[in-house]
């Protein structure tokens with residue numbers, strides 16, 4: 258099958274991407290691991306012994322980072338729509354977090370414990386129709402926010418991926434209302450041309 262010029266360009270860029278090369282060398286399943294590493298090196302959100310929920314976890318790059326950083330006394334509950342190879346030290350649920358059953362499975366896995374950190378790197382399959390893609394991204398971020406507000410400890414941390422565009426300002430305002438401190442992060446590993454940003458919120462009100 259002949260590849261289109263744009264898919265050839267993507268492949269060339271992917272193969273030459275320093276984060277892709279580094280992830281192969283260092284054993285991470287996805288280059289996205291370096292986004293979390295960079296944010297955590299700066300903001301120190303993953304502490305030994307922490308209980309962490311990883312929403313939208315496949316293929317497992319973030320979960321690999323979290324397991325290492327929370328150590329043997331920590332706990333990681335991860336969920337994704339997709340089947341994901343096990344990550345040693347993480348409890349992986351295959352399910353739809355936007356469905357009642359997915360949410361219930363995560364809550365059940367927590368066994369009544371409050372959470373130290375909620376991470377959401379959830380992103381829908383993009384349709385290419387910008388307005389509906391953006392609405393779906395923001396809807397996932399809102400679900401993650403509501404879960405975080407309900408489940409975090411008083412000093413808890415919420416990290417969520419969003420895209421700049423329709424609904425972004427309103428979402429940021431809602432986070433500022435729900436948390437004591439909110440900062441915006443654009444890690445180097447997040448491709449410059451992508452509208453992707455991470456919002457880091459602490460101290461749920």
Ligand SMILES: C[S@@+](CC[C@H](N)C(=O)[O-])C[C@H]1O[C@@H](n2cnc3c(N)ncnc32)[C@H](O)[C@@H]1O
Pocket residue numbers: 286287289290312313314315316317318319320336337338339352353354355356359378379380381382397
């Ligand atoms: C960018 S990837 C996450 C990458 C991951 N952080 C890593 O480092 O390997 C986004 C993930 O969100 C998942 N996702 C999207 N919608 C979801 C939903 N409703 N419930 C659970 N997972 C979802 C997708 O299946 C996809 O695997």
